[in-house]
Structures are given as structure tokens and as C-alpha cells.
Amino acid sequence: MHIHVLSFTIPYPPDYGGVIDVFEKIRALQAEGVRVHLHCYQYNRERAEALEEYCEKVYYYQRKVGLSLTLPHIVASRRHALLATRLDRDDYPILAEGVHTAYPLVQGWWPGRKVAVRLHNVETEYYRNLSEVTHDRWKSMYYGIESGLLRRWEERVAALPLLAIHPGVKAYYEDVFGAREVTYLPAFTRYVAGDNPLGRGEYVLFHGDLSVADNVEALRWLLEEVRGEGRLPWVVAGRQPDERVFRLIRGHAGVRLYDNPSAPDMEALIRGAQVHVVQSFNPEGIKIKLLHALFAGRHCIAQEALLAGTGLSETCRAAGGAAEFRAALDELWERPFTEEDRALRTRLLREQFDNGTNARALMAALR
Structure with missing residues (x-):
């Protein structure tokens, strides 16, 4: 089985939440015999040869600068014609990591093709909350605008098959956005159960x-x-x-x-x-x-x-x-x-x- 994975960033090193989920998911798929074609957006992390151990092919795309009046920045900056061209070469299933990378799926360029969006968050609420807790006025304004654009975007994403990382995300998409095809798929982690220290700690x-x-x-x-x-x-x-x-x-x-x-x-x-x-x-x-x-x-x-x-x-x-x-x-x-x-x-x-x-x-x- 071949799968295209569209990652919002380069998932290596796996040193924070969303990246850990993407990286461990790729490793788990490869262990099951899946050939992963990984597409990464590059903007604040270096290309990673280590990913080639787990992927059939790794592609990199530069994020675009500038703001859009109609799309959230996290989406508009990840539109890329070359990505669409590469995805057009076969009919392998496509997994978009986060609503950030869902643009080609929302456009519906491949009717009948198996696709899904991995929901890491309710981005509308995430950016609204960032707007409220940020003390920088200009950042707060940006987060507020992004939240408004994301609400309209997530309403469109809700029409696709969705894989929610948390039951609360699943419930929100169903209740607020009217999504009809949402599955709870727990986070992929690098941790092993059963290794907790016993006794008492110090702080x-x-x-x-x-x-x-x-x-x-x-x-x-x-x-x-x-x-x-x-x-x-x-x-x-x-x-x-x-x-x-x-x-x-x-x-x-x-x-x-x-x-x-x-x-x-x-x-x-x-x-x-x-x-x-x-x-x-x-x-x-x-x-x-x-x-x-x-x-x-x-x-x-x-x-x-x-x-x-x-x-x-x-x-x-x-x-x-x-x-x-x-x-x-x-x-x-x-x-x-x-x-x-x-x-x-x-x-x-x-x-x-x-x-x-x-x-x-x-x-x-x-x-």
C-alpha cells in the first residue's frame, strides 16, 4: 500500500507535539509495510535525511510569504502547484496533516480518490484563544483575523473524511461544523507504557x-x-x-x-x-x-x-x-x-x- 502524507512542516526532529504525531505515524505505517510518500513544507527546520529511512520518497516545498484576504495564512502559504502535479501522477490515498495542508483536498481535484484530513486541533478556537492570551497587540489582531478565516475554512474541511486526534475535536466538528464522517484516531507517540517510576518524586x-x-x-x-x-x-x-x-x-x-x-x-x-x-x-x-x-x-x-x-x-x-x-x-x-x-x-x-x-x-x- 502507498500513501501520500502532506505534512505542515518537516517532521524531524520529533521534538514537539504535532511533529511527534506525524513522525511516529510515518514510522508505524512503514512498520506495517506501507510505502509513505512524504510532502513537507519547509520554513523553520532543515531538510532531514533521517526521514528517508521510513519513506519511499520525501519532497520539500517552501512556504509562501504574504497574507491572503480569503484564506487563512496557515493554508494560503502552503498552496503549491508542484505538489498538485505530483499528487496527480497516481491515485494513491492522501492524508493531509492538519487543516493547514488540506487545500488540494478541499478543492476536490480527484473525485473518488481516498483522502482524509488529520485534525490536530480546532484551529478556529486555537487562534481565537491565542488572540485573547497574547499581550502583543499586533499579534493579537493577526490571530483574531486568522481565527475568523479559519472558521470558514474549517466549515469546508468538515465535508471531508476526518481523523480527529482527540474526542473533543471530533465532537466540535460534528456539533459546530456539521461533519458527518469523523473518526477518533488517537495520537501516535514514541513512549512505551509500563515504565513509570514508583515511590515519591521531589517536585x-x-x-x-x-x-x-x-x-x-x-x-x-x-x-x-x-x-x-x-x-x-x-x-x-x-x-x-x-x-x-x-x-x-x-x-x-x-x-x-x-x-x-x-x-x-x-x-x-x-x-x-x-x-x-x-x-x-x-x-x-x-x-x-x-x-x-x-x-x-x-x-x-x-x-x-x-x-x-x-x-x-x-x-x-x-x-x-x-x-x-x-x-x-x-x-x-x-x-x-x-x-x-x-x-x-x-x-x-x-x-x-x-x-x-x-x-x-x-x-x-x-x-
Whole structure:
């Protein structure tokens, strides 16, 4: 079986959420005997020879500059005539990663051809939320305009076969956009269930990409509304923290910052934590950092919308407001992570996040 995969960026190195899903999906498909023809948009990452190990062919396209008055920038900048020409050479199924790359599918250039769009997020809501939490006026305006354009775009995408990364994304497309063909296909991960450390850890951990406005706002809320002047030691870890992050950390004694940790260092920080806190003001998609914490860490508290419909609430405490986060922290800080905790988590994660099972489900959807 051959499949074209249209990736919104170069999925290597797999060092953040959406890229991890794309890369591990490609690896899982190749392990099932699928010949992947990968099409990547290049704008802030280098070409990666490592991808050739898992792909039949890898193509690269430069993203375009400039804004469109009718299409979201994340879509308009990824229109490319050469991509359409290459896709025209055969009738292999096409998987568009994110609504970003769905332009040729929405245009309906190949009637009857097997196609699907991988939904990583509700982009309309993602950009609306970015507009609200961003402190830069011009960025906020851009995100707001992009959100409006994305709403019209996602309404068009909703007519296609869809593979949602999170039950909440599936429900939103069905309820708001009227989609009729949406399948929940869990995230592809690089983690192995059953390796959680036992006993007690040493700190509360928040981690993520600290250049993303949503993560910075989530950190601010957690430190000011949840931790406050609390006694528990906290660690914050992530890449590319900006000055706002440094100011937040300086304002809270007992909070340590690890900026740009290596992959081994990040793994050690996750394994050393007693409790992981995962908060987001953009809860429409799965957070790979949440899965990382569940696969490799001890106790976890997550914003309740991130867990809705996932079946993971048994092994990850759901919390809404600050009072619920604080109460869960006080309880879990004192509780060792036991063999029983690990066995339950292992079972729940294997039920949903087995890459081989999910690759076969994807292949079935595209046959």
C-alpha cells in the first residue's frame, strides 16, 4: 500500500507535539509495510535525511510569504502547484496533516480518490484563544483575523473524511461544523507504557514549549492562582522561554527554571517529579506533553477539558478551577506512586495509544 502524507512542516526532529504525531505515524505505517510518500513544507527546520529511512520518497516545498484576504495564512502559504502535479501522477490515498495542508483536498481535484484530513486541533478556537492570551497587540489582531478565516475554512474541511486526534475535536466538528464522517484516531507517540517510576518524586513539574503564548499564560495562572506562596517546590522546563517567563520565575521563590533541556534531561525531569500539572487555555486537542507525563511520570493533574472523552481520568486527576488544582496537589504530593497505579495506567494507555493498532486503523480508513 502507498500513501501520500502532506505534512505542515518537516517532521524531524520529533521534538514537539504535532511533529511527534506525524513522525511516529510515518514510522508505524512503514512498520506495517506501507510505502509513505512524504510532502513537507519547509520554513523553520532543515531538510532531514533521517526521514528517508521510513519513506519511499520525501519532497520539500517552501512556504509562501504574504497574507491572503480569503484564506487563512496557515493554508494560503502552503498552496503549491508542484505538489498538485505530483499528487496527480497516481491515485494513491492522501492524508493531509492538519487543516493547514488540506487545500488540494478541499478543492476536490480527484473525485473518488481516498483522502482524509488529520485534525490536530480546532484551529478556529486555537487562534481565537491565542488572540485573547497574547499581550502583543499586533499579534493579537493577526490571530483574531486568522481565527475568523479559519472558521470558514474549517466549515469546508468538515465535508471531508476526518481523523480527529482527540474526542473533543471530533465532537466540535460534528456539533459546530456539521461533519458527518469523523473518526477518533488517537495520537501516535514514541513512549512505551509500563515504565513509570514508583515511590515519591521531589517536585511539581510544568513543562512545554515556553515560546508559545498559551503555555506562558498557563504557567502564569498556575504560579499565581494555584501555587501562590505555597510550600511545594516547583520545576518549570521547556524550550525558548521569553523574558515574561523569566520574570514569572523570578517572582516566585522555590520555583526553578530549566530552559532548553536536552531530551535526556527532560526525561530525567519527568521521571523525578512527584506531580505533573498540565493546564491549557486551548484544550481542543490532545497535549503530547500530557501523554509524555502519563507514560513516563508519576501522578498527573490536568485541566478537565483535556481529559474529556479520553478515558484517562482514572489515572490522571481532572481539575477545573484553581481550588481543584490545589486540593489535588495537596493530596497527591503525599501519596507514593504504587504498582497498582502503574498497572492501571499501563492498561489504559495501551488500550488507546498502541501505534501498530492505530496505524492499521488508519490504513483501513484509506483503503
